[in-house]
Amino acid sequence: MNHPSTPTRPPNGSRGYLARLFADPRFDSLQRRTERRRASLVQLVATGLLFAGVGAAIAWPQAPLWLVALTTLLFLPFVVATGRLNASIGGVTELRTRDLDEAQRHVRDRAYRRAYFAAGIASVAFMTATFGYAVGWFTGGALLALGAVVFFIWLGAPVHLLAWTLPDLEDETV
Amino acid sequence: VSPRGPSDEPPIYNRIAVLRAERGISRRDLANALDVHYQTVGYLERGDYHPSLGLAMRLCRFFDLPIEAVFSDRPFEPMSARLYATPAHDQEER
Numbered sequence: 457m458n459h460p461s462t463p464t465r466p467p468n469g470s471r472g473y474l475a476r477l478f479a480d481p482r483f484d485s486l487q488r489r490t491e492r493r494r495a496s497l498v499q500l501v502a503t504g505l506l507f508a509g510v511g512a513a514i515a516w517p518q519a520p521l522w523l524v525a526l527t528t529l530l531f532l533p534f535v536v537a538t539g540r541l542n543a544s545i546g547g548v549t550e551l552r553t554r555d556l557d558e559a560q561r562h563v564r565d566r567a568y569r570r571a572y573f574a575a576g577i578a579s580v581a582f583m584t585a586t587f588g589y590a591v592g593w594f595t596g597g598a599l600l601a602l603g604a605v606v607f608f609i610w611l612g613a614p615v616h617l618l619a620w621t622l623p624d625l626e627d628e629t630v
Numbered sequence: 631v632s633p634r635g636p637s638d639e640p641p642i643y644n645r646i647a648v649l650r651a652e653r654g655i656s657r658r659d660l661a662n663a664l665d666v667h668y669q670t671v672g673y674l675e676r677g678d679y680h681p682s683l684g685l686a687m688r689l690c691r692f693f694d695l696p697i698e699a700v701f702s703d704r705p706f707e708p709m710s711a712r713l714y715a716t717p718a719h720d721q722e723e724r
Contacts, residue, residue: 479667546667546669557665557666557667557670558666558670558681558682558685559666559667559669559670559673559674559679559681560667560670562679623669623672623678625669
Protein backbone atom coordinates (compact mmCIF):
# COMPACT_ATOMS: atom_id res chain seq x y z
CA MET A 457 0.00 0.00 0.00
CA ASN A 458 1.30 3.43 -0.85
CA HIS A 459 1.43 5.90 2.00
CA PRO A 460 0.93 9.57 1.27
CA SER A 461 4.26 11.33 1.46
CA THR A 462 4.94 14.78 2.83
CA PRO A 463 5.12 17.23 -0.07
CA THR A 464 8.61 18.56 -0.53
CA ARG A 465 10.08 21.15 -2.81
CA PRO A 466 10.46 20.07 -6.40
CA PRO A 467 14.03 19.56 -7.61
CA ASN A 468 15.82 22.76 -8.65
CA GLY A 469 15.16 22.24 -12.34
CA SER A 470 11.38 22.06 -12.00
CA ARG A 471 10.98 25.17 -9.83
CA GLY A 472 9.11 28.08 -11.27
CA TYR A 473 10.75 31.07 -12.89
CA LEU A 474 10.18 33.30 -9.86
CA ALA A 475 11.72 30.74 -7.50
CA ARG A 476 14.86 30.57 -9.61
CA LEU A 477 14.92 34.36 -9.91
CA PHE A 478 14.69 34.98 -6.15
CA ALA A 479 17.39 32.34 -5.55
CA ASP A 480 19.83 34.30 -7.71
CA PRO A 481 22.91 35.07 -5.58
CA ARG A 482 22.90 38.63 -6.97
CA PHE A 483 19.96 39.33 -4.64
CA ASP A 484 21.92 38.18 -1.57
CA SER A 485 23.20 41.66 -0.77
CA LEU A 486 19.59 42.90 -0.69
CA GLN A 487 18.77 40.36 1.98
CA ARG A 488 21.02 41.85 4.67
CA ARG A 489 18.96 43.20 7.55
CA THR A 490 19.85 46.87 6.93
CA GLU A 491 19.05 46.56 3.22
CA ARG A 492 15.71 44.88 3.96
CA ARG A 493 14.72 47.64 6.34
CA ARG A 494 15.83 50.30 3.89
CA ALA A 495 13.76 48.62 1.16
CA SER A 496 10.77 48.63 3.51
CA LEU A 497 11.09 52.35 4.23
CA VAL A 498 11.56 53.21 0.56
CA GLN A 499 8.48 51.17 -0.36
CA LEU A 500 6.45 52.91 2.37
CA VAL A 501 7.44 56.32 0.98
CA ALA A 502 6.68 55.23 -2.61
CA THR A 503 3.28 53.88 -1.51
CA GLY A 504 2.53 57.05 0.45
CA LEU A 505 3.32 59.21 -2.57
CA LEU A 506 1.20 57.04 -4.85
CA PHE A 507 -1.76 57.07 -2.46
CA ALA A 508 -1.40 60.82 -2.03
CA GLY A 509 -1.41 61.28 -5.80
CA VAL A 510 -4.46 59.07 -6.29
CA GLY A 511 -6.22 60.75 -3.36
CA ALA A 512 -5.51 64.21 -4.76
CA ALA A 513 -6.70 63.18 -8.23
CA ILE A 514 -9.94 61.83 -6.74
CA ALA A 515 -10.52 64.79 -4.41
CA TRP A 516 -9.71 67.50 -6.98
CA PRO A 517 -12.77 68.25 -9.10
CA GLN A 518 -11.66 68.10 -12.75
CA ALA A 519 -8.09 67.22 -11.83
CA PRO A 520 -5.53 68.86 -14.14
CA LEU A 521 -3.69 66.70 -16.65
CA TRP A 522 -0.29 67.21 -14.96
CA LEU A 523 -1.65 65.71 -11.73
CA VAL A 524 -3.00 62.64 -13.53
CA ALA A 525 0.32 62.29 -15.40
CA LEU A 526 2.32 62.69 -12.17
CA THR A 527 0.18 60.10 -10.38
CA THR A 528 0.67 57.69 -13.28
CA LEU A 529 4.43 58.28 -13.12
CA LEU A 530 4.39 57.53 -9.39
CA PHE A 531 3.51 53.93 -10.23
CA LEU A 532 7.03 53.43 -11.55
CA PRO A 533 8.92 54.00 -8.25
CA PHE A 534 6.16 52.07 -6.48
CA VAL A 535 6.64 49.02 -8.72
CA VAL A 536 10.45 49.16 -8.44
CA ALA A 537 10.35 49.64 -4.64
CA THR A 538 7.87 46.79 -4.24
CA GLY A 539 10.01 44.45 -6.35
CA ARG A 540 13.08 45.39 -4.34
CA LEU A 541 11.24 44.76 -1.07
CA ASN A 542 10.05 41.35 -2.28
CA ALA A 543 13.58 40.43 -3.35
CA SER A 544 14.91 41.51 0.05
CA ILE A 545 12.81 38.85 1.80
CA GLY A 546 13.65 36.19 -0.76
CA GLY A 547 10.21 36.35 -2.35
CA VAL A 548 8.74 34.33 0.51
CA THR A 549 5.29 35.90 0.11
CA GLU A 550 5.37 35.81 -3.69
CA LEU A 551 6.46 32.24 -4.38
CA ARG A 552 4.16 29.27 -4.70
CA THR A 553 4.01 27.14 -1.57
CA ARG A 554 5.64 24.22 -3.35
CA ASP A 555 8.65 26.41 -4.14
CA LEU A 556 9.31 27.09 -0.44
CA ASP A 557 10.98 24.77 2.01
CA GLU A 558 9.26 23.91 5.28
CA ALA A 559 11.03 26.60 7.35
CA GLN A 560 10.20 29.28 4.79
CA ARG A 561 6.55 28.18 4.82
CA HIS A 562 6.55 28.39 8.61
CA VAL A 563 8.04 31.92 8.55
CA ARG A 564 5.59 33.06 5.86
CA ASP A 565 2.52 31.61 7.58
CA ARG A 566 3.45 33.17 10.90
CA ALA A 567 3.96 36.58 9.29
CA TYR A 568 0.53 36.28 7.64
CA ARG A 569 -1.12 35.34 10.94
CA ARG A 570 0.38 38.33 12.74
CA ALA A 571 -0.21 40.78 9.90
CA TYR A 572 -3.81 39.71 9.39
CA PHE A 573 -4.47 40.03 13.11
CA ALA A 574 -3.32 43.66 12.83
CA ALA A 575 -5.37 44.05 9.64
CA GLY A 576 -8.46 42.73 11.46
CA ILE A 577 -8.05 45.36 14.17
CA ALA A 578 -7.54 48.05 11.51
CA SER A 579 -10.71 46.88 9.74
CA VAL A 580 -12.71 47.18 12.96
CA ALA A 581 -11.31 50.72 13.35
CA PHE A 582 -12.38 51.47 9.78
CA MET A 583 -15.90 50.17 10.39
CA THR A 584 -16.11 52.32 13.53
CA ALA A 585 -14.89 55.29 11.50
CA THR A 586 -17.52 54.58 8.85
CA PHE A 587 -20.15 54.76 11.56
CA GLY A 588 -18.51 57.98 12.76
CA TYR A 589 -18.71 59.38 9.23
CA ALA A 590 -22.41 58.49 9.07
CA VAL A 591 -23.11 60.42 12.25
CA GLY A 592 -20.84 63.32 11.27
CA TRP A 593 -17.73 62.75 13.42
CA PHE A 594 -15.38 62.34 10.44
CA THR A 595 -15.08 63.95 7.04
CA GLY A 596 -15.13 61.90 3.85
CA GLY A 597 -11.43 62.66 3.27
CA ALA A 598 -10.41 61.30 6.67
CA LEU A 599 -12.45 58.15 6.03
CA LEU A 600 -10.82 57.71 2.61
CA ALA A 601 -7.32 58.13 4.12
CA LEU A 602 -8.09 55.57 6.83
CA GLY A 603 -9.49 53.22 4.18
CA ALA A 604 -6.23 53.54 2.23
CA VAL A 605 -4.23 52.68 5.36
CA VAL A 606 -6.40 49.61 6.04
CA PHE A 607 -6.07 48.54 2.40
CA PHE A 608 -2.30 48.89 2.65
CA ILE A 609 -2.14 46.86 5.89
CA TRP A 610 -4.12 44.03 4.29
CA LEU A 611 -1.84 43.92 1.26
CA GLY A 612 1.56 45.02 2.54
CA ALA A 613 1.85 44.23 6.24
CA PRO A 614 3.14 40.62 5.87
CA VAL A 615 5.97 41.73 3.58
CA HIS A 616 6.97 44.67 5.77
CA LEU A 617 6.74 42.55 8.91
CA LEU A 618 9.13 40.02 7.37
CA ALA A 619 11.48 42.79 6.20
CA TRP A 620 11.79 44.12 9.74
CA THR A 621 11.90 40.88 11.68
CA LEU A 622 13.75 38.23 9.65
CA PRO A 623 17.16 37.39 11.11
CA ASP A 624 20.21 38.70 9.31
CA LEU A 625 21.45 36.72 6.35
CA GLU A 626 24.21 34.33 7.28
CA ASP A 627 27.35 33.65 5.33
CA GLU A 628 26.44 30.64 3.26
CA THR A 629 30.07 29.75 2.59
CA VAL A 630 30.87 29.11 6.28
CA VAL B 631 10.38 36.46 12.67
CA SER B 632 12.69 33.63 13.37
CA PRO B 633 10.83 30.41 12.64
CA ARG B 634 10.90 29.14 16.21
CA GLY B 635 7.92 27.12 17.28
CA PRO B 636 5.69 28.08 20.19
CA SER B 637 7.71 29.16 23.22
CA ASP B 638 6.21 26.37 25.34
CA GLU B 639 7.51 23.79 22.88
CA PRO B 640 10.29 21.69 24.45
CA PRO B 641 13.71 22.39 22.91
CA ILE B 642 15.30 19.96 20.46
CA TYR B 643 19.09 20.04 20.41
CA ASN B 644 21.17 19.09 17.40
CA ARG B 645 24.76 18.67 16.29
CA ILE B 646 24.33 19.93 12.73
CA ALA B 647 26.83 22.82 13.07
CA VAL B 648 29.48 20.55 14.59
CA LEU B 649 29.00 17.84 11.99
CA ARG B 650 29.05 20.36 9.17
CA ALA B 651 32.25 22.01 10.45
CA GLU B 652 33.87 18.66 11.07
CA ARG B 653 33.25 17.60 7.48
CA GLY B 654 34.08 21.00 5.97
CA ILE B 655 30.69 21.49 4.32
CA SER B 656 29.32 24.99 3.73
CA ARG B 657 25.74 25.95 4.54
CA ARG B 658 24.98 26.30 0.86
CA ASP B 659 26.37 22.83 0.06
CA LEU B 660 24.35 21.24 2.83
CA ALA B 661 21.25 23.20 1.79
CA ASN B 662 21.64 22.03 -1.81
CA ALA B 663 22.01 18.44 -0.66
CA LEU B 664 18.84 18.72 1.44
CA ASP B 665 16.97 20.85 -1.13
CA VAL B 666 16.27 23.67 1.34
CA HIS B 667 17.23 27.34 1.41
CA TYR B 668 20.65 27.84 2.99
CA GLN B 669 19.17 30.13 5.64
CA THR B 670 17.08 27.19 6.73
CA VAL B 671 20.32 25.41 7.64
CA GLY B 672 21.12 28.38 9.92
CA TYR B 673 17.64 28.17 11.50
CA LEU B 674 18.19 24.47 12.17
CA GLU B 675 21.68 24.95 13.61
CA ARG B 676 20.54 27.64 16.02
CA GLY B 677 17.51 25.59 17.05
CA ASP B 678 15.23 28.35 15.74
CA TYR B 679 13.28 25.80 13.76
CA HIS B 680 12.52 22.19 14.54
CA PRO B 681 12.64 20.12 11.35
CA SER B 682 9.90 17.80 10.24
CA LEU B 683 10.59 14.11 10.60
CA GLY B 684 11.23 13.90 6.86
CA LEU B 685 13.85 16.66 6.89
CA ALA B 686 15.46 15.24 10.04
CA MET B 687 15.79 11.86 8.34
CA ARG B 688 17.26 13.41 5.21
CA LEU B 689 19.83 15.17 7.41
CA CYS B 690 20.75 11.96 9.19
CA ARG B 691 21.02 10.12 5.89
CA PHE B 692 23.29 12.87 4.56
CA PHE B 693 25.64 12.56 7.56
CA ASP B 694 25.18 8.79 7.58
CA LEU B 695 24.41 8.83 11.29
CA PRO B 696 21.53 7.53 13.40
CA ILE B 697 18.98 10.13 14.42
CA GLU B 698 20.04 10.07 18.09
CA ALA B 699 23.55 11.12 17.03
CA VAL B 700 22.21 14.28 15.40
CA PHE B 701 19.12 15.22 17.46
CA SER B 702 18.34 15.00 21.15
CA ASP B 703 15.80 16.37 23.58
CA ARG B 704 18.65 16.91 26.07
CA PRO B 705 21.80 19.01 25.57
CA PHE B 706 24.65 17.11 23.95
CA GLU B 707 27.90 16.81 25.84
CA PRO B 708 30.89 18.21 23.92
CA MET B 709 32.36 15.85 21.32
CA SER B 710 35.81 16.22 22.93
CA ALA B 711 34.47 15.06 26.29
CA ARG B 712 32.94 12.02 24.63
CA LEU B 713 36.07 11.27 22.59
CA TYR B 714 38.67 11.72 25.29
CA ALA B 715 36.78 10.75 28.41
CA THR B 716 38.58 7.96 30.26
CA PRO B 717 36.66 5.32 32.17
CA ALA B 718 38.08 6.77 35.41
CA HIS B 719 36.86 10.23 34.44
CA ASP B 720 33.46 8.75 33.72
CA GLN B 721 33.43 7.12 37.14
CA GLU B 722 34.32 10.44 38.79
CA GLU B 723 31.53 12.21 36.97
CA ARG B 724 29.04 9.62 38.15
